[in-house]
Amino acid sequence: MAEKMELNEVEVWDGNMAASQALRQAQIDVVAAYPITPSTPVVQNYGSFLANGYIDGEFVLVESEHAAMSGCVGAAAAGGRVATATSSQGFALMSEVLYQASGMRLPIVLVVVNRALAAPLNVNGDHSDMYMGRDSGWIQLDAFNAQEAYDMTLMAFRIGEDPEIRLPVMSHQDGFITSHTAENVRPLSDDEAYEFVGEYPAVNPMLDLANPVTYGVQTEEDWHFEHKARQHHDLMTKVFGKVEEVFAAFEKKTGRKYNIVEKYDMDDADVAIVALGTTVETAKMVAEKLRKEQGIKAGVVAPRLFRPWPHKQIIEALQNVKAVACLDRSSPNGAMGALYNEVAGSLYQCENRPVVTNYIYGLGGRDFTVEHAEEIFKELAANAEAGKPTTPLQQFIGLRGPKLSFY
Amino acid sequence: MSEMKKIKNLKDFSTSADRFEGANLLCPGCAHSIIVREILNATNDPLILSAATGCLEVCTAVYPYTSWDNSWIHIGFENASTAIAGAEAMYKARKRKGKLPASCEGKSPKFVAFGGDGATYDIGFQWISGCFERGHDMMYVCLDNEVYANTGGQRSSSTPIGASTVTTPAGRVSYGEKMMKKDMLSIMAAHGAPYVAQVAPNKWKDMVKKIQKGFATEGPVFINAMSACTTEWKFAPDDTIAISDLATDSLVFPLYEIENGTKLTITYRPKNKVPVRDYLGAQGRFKHLFKPQYEYLIDEWQKMVDARWEYLQRREEASV
Ligand SMILES: Cc1ncc(C[n+]2csc(CCOP(=O)(O)OP(=O)(O)O)c2C)c(N)n1
Ligand code: SF4
Ligand SMILES: [Mg+2]
Numbered sequence: 001m002a003e004k005m006e007l008n009e010v011e012v013w014d015g016n017m018a019a020s021q022a023l024r025q026a027q028i029d030v031v032a033a034y035p036i037t038p039s040t041p042v043v044q045n046y047g048s049f050l051a052n053g054y055i056d057g058e059f060v061l062v063e064s065e066h067a068a069m070s071g072c073v074g075a076a077a078a079g080g081r082v083a084t085a086t087s088s089q090g091f092a093l094m095s096e097v098l099y100q101a102s103g104m105r106l107p108i109v110l111v112v113v114n115r116a117l118a119a120p121l122n123v124n125g126d127h128s129d130m131y132m133g134r135d136s137g138w139i140q141l142d143a144f145n146a147q148e149a150y151d152m153t154l155m156a157f158r159i160g161e162d163p164e165i166r167l168p169v170m171s172h173q174d175g176f177i178t179s180h181t182a183e184n185v186r187p188l189s190d191d192e193a194y195e196f197v198g199e200y201p202a203v204n205p206m207l208d209l210a211n212p213v214t215y216g217v218q219t220e221e222d223w224h225f226e227h228k229a230r231q232h233h234d235l236m237t238k239v240f241g242k243v244e245e246v247f248a249a250f251e252k253k254t255g256r257k258y259n260i261v262e263k264y265d266m267d268d269a270d271v272a273i274v275a276l277g278t279t280v281e282t283a284k285m286v287a288e289k290l291r292k293e294q295g296i297k298a299g300v301v302a303p304r305l306f307r308p309w310p311h312k313q314i315i316e317a318l319q320n321v322k323a324v325a326c327l328d329r330s331s332p333n334g335a336m337g338a339l340y341n342e343v344a345g346s347l348y349q350c351e352n353r354p355v356v357t358n359y360i361y362g363l364g365g366r367d368f369t370v371e372h373a374e375e376i377f378k379e380l381a382a383n384a385e386a387g388k389p390t391t392p393l394q395q396f397i398g399l400r401g402p403k404l405s406f407y
Numbered sequence: 408m409s410e411m412k413k414i415k416n417l418k419d420f421s422t423s424a425d426r427f428e429g430a431n432l433l434c435p436g437c438a439h440s441i442i443v444r445e446i447l448n449a450t451n452d453p454l455i456l457s458a459a460t461g462c463l464e465v466c467t468a469v470y471p472y473t474s475w476d477n478s479w480i481h482i483g484f485e486n487a488s489t490a491i492a493g494a495e496a497m498y499k500a501r502k503r504k505g506k507l508p509a510s511c512e513g514k515s516p517k518f519v520a521f522g523g524d525g526a527t528y529d530i531g532f533q534w535i536s537g538c539f540e541r542g543h544d545m546m547y548v549c550l551d552n553e554v555y556a557n558t559g560g561q562r563s564s565s566t567p568i569g570a571s572t573v574t575t576p577a578g579r580v581s582y583g584e585k586m587m588k589k590d591m592l593s594i595m596a597a598h599g600a601p602y603v604a605q606v607a608p609n610k611w612k613d614m615v616k617k618i619q620k621g622f623a624t625e626g627p628v629f630i631n632a633m634s635a636c637t638t639e640w641k642f643a644p645d646d647t648i649a650i651s652d653l654a655t656d657s658l659v660f661p662l663y664e665i666e667n668g669t670k671l672t673i674t675y676r677p678k679n680k681v682p683v684r685d686y687l688g689a690q691g692r693f694k695h696l697f698k699p700q701y702e703y704l705i706d707e708w709q710k711m712v713d714a715r716w717e718y719l720q721r722r723e724e725a726s727v
Pocket of ligand 2: 552
């Protein structure tokens with residue numbers, strides 16, 4: 001039996017520690033992991049928990065992230081709770097296995113501490129790795145601070161492992177800004193947390209020797225499409241309800257309320273920023289400030305769930321707004337930003353389509369400042385007034401040199 | 408408790424033949440299936456298996472069918488080793504926690520990964536090395552047909568010098584593959600693995616002995632199994648065992664084992680050594696070597712095989 005850890009009502013944890021503690025409390029059977037900045041502390045914290053008697057599962061220190069996810073897949077198919085953590089290049093290296101994990105419907109929790117992708121090499125936070133995972137068939141939950149990193153990681157187990165869902169889940173947080181910033185975090189006690197997560201509900205475990213199972217079969221044009229369609233179907237129809245159910249159970253336990261799409265100051269908003277990660281908190285602050293100081297009816301919309309994409313909830317949140325800015329923290333490399341494309345795609349179905357523009361910002365850890373958010377809201381106010389874009393559709397902000405924009 | 412099966416004759420094999428079904432898509436005469444059957448049938452213990460992408464995998468688990476009557480997983484080309492290591496880690500964790508399925512009661516499953524030479528010598532090399540360094544309690548079996556057979560016969564680092572493959576074809580100015588076969592067994596022994604061995608399906612008694620020894624060993628076990636490929640080596644499907652006999656009797660594929668990284672034992676000494684020329688001449692992939700301009704390679708092959716045999720004997724004698 002693993003020892004229990006006495007925790008304070010309020011702990012001072014960074015996002016990495018918050019996620020590590022959630023992993024520890026979930027009493028994972030197998031963690032196979034490999035270090036990479038900025039998620040390295042998750043692996044180190046876990047090693048230290050193990051060395052001090054707080055872990056009774058297996059901790060497999062593999063030789064690469066590809067092997068980390070491969071080990072996780074083998075372990076999950078064997079039948080038990082499995083998790084790991086990574087960032088950036090590590091995420092890219094395991095990407096082949098991400099598809100294999102979800103295609104076999106194996107609930108694995110992956111803590112992703114978001115970081116830029118090389119080249120040029122960069123250890124800081126942006127959402128390139130998170131975006132890379134968006135077609136991989138995983139559920140993607142996004143935290144905007146350390147408390148949420150703890151909460152989302154705990155909830156990830158309950159969502160993904162549910163026998164109706166059986167899908168792997170990424171719990172995202174921003175590299176450094178969340179992962180390395182100490183904040184107040186209110187954890188559950190070990191008992192409460194485990195009670196919330198629950199026993200692992202094994203489905204078709206390889207270790208059931210009386211019922212042999214075959215995982216990872218070959219299908220060609222005859223069956224591949226049906227398998228992919230079924231996975232997509234479950235993502236589109238089952239996950240939203242389950243996430244809401246788990247969010248509600250969590251609220252009951254902690255008083256902390258989460259939504260599939262978070263809305264701040266949106267009741268009467270004319271203009272809105274849509275963003276992910278820590279940027280949401282900056283935008284929230286600025287929206288509040290501009291409402292007070294300049295009477296701009298500004299609001300913020302933040303998908304808590306990036307995959308499956310909350311199409312309905314996004315429409316519901318933004319249909320009465322006049323102008324929307326989608327902020328992408330990843331280089332689209334020859335297209336509009338991914339968040340822009342998702343949001344614009346959803347809003348195309350509205351009767352009164354808002355004006356939607358795209359901002360590329362914060363690549364490789366470049367600061368996103370209050371001034372940037374103010375500038376965006378002011379441009380949105382002008383778009384709302386004009387009823388059409390008054391700026392180019394895609395603009396880079398916080399970039400050195402002459403302004404870069406397209407369309 | 409582990410249960411070693413008594414196998415005295417070929418008939419004994421058939422008693423548990425249902426663990427790997429003959430209903431599969433492997434070519435008639437494919438040695439992969441002979442080897443897999445011999446390994447699975449060497450024990451009565453339950454088995455948890457993995458396979459790398461390759462002929463064995465694509466031919467035995469085509470939805471909605473499976474040839475496997477044991478739990479079996481395929482993830483990708485390079486990670487069959489880590490897949491089974493993950494399953495083994497799960498077994499250990501759940502055992503410690505007292506949370507294994509009831510069907511595990513009183514049983515001790517064995518964890519076995521299968522990969523081709525491409526999956527083993529090339530793309531999966533790092534994963535295998537990692538598993539062996541970490542000491543998982545597992546057996547890794549390489550089905551060594553010296554070529555990427557599944558994808559149509561491209562060379563691998565196990566392809567021997569002089570073989571014509573589709574990426575190193577013999578031509579007007581080329582005798583085919585230019586590199587020597589990688590010495591995978593030595594590399595695996597150098598990991599300090601408790602047990603590594605070469606086996607061949609024609610020498611089934613030797614093979615069963617080694618597999619049973621492997622199953623009785625705690626820690627990672629590496630088996631390099633010569634797997635004659637009728638399609639890519641280019642011989643008639645009913646000649647698989649005859650070709651395998653030529654390989655072991657010419658000492659092109661010597662049978663030996665290494666314990667704890669150093670202790671080398673030769674397990675088969677042919678009574679009548681056959682010339683390497685006979686082995687090469689029986690396969691289409693070496694046909695061009697019998698043209699006058701390349702014939703010198705046949706002599707070089709013989710010298711290489713002799714030198715290797717000499718080395719193995721001296722290693723065995725020195726016991727280091
Ligand atoms: C990452 C990756 N690269 C390449 C392939 C294509 N591929 C599949 S099987 C194979 C060759 C298999 O050769 P080997 O391991 O020797 O097995 P065999 O088919 O000869 O038994 C290749 C190149 C793949 N499936 N995955
Ligand atoms: S190509 Fe070779 S290895 Fe593949 S199934 Fe046929 S005989 Fe077996
Ligand atoms: Mg091969």
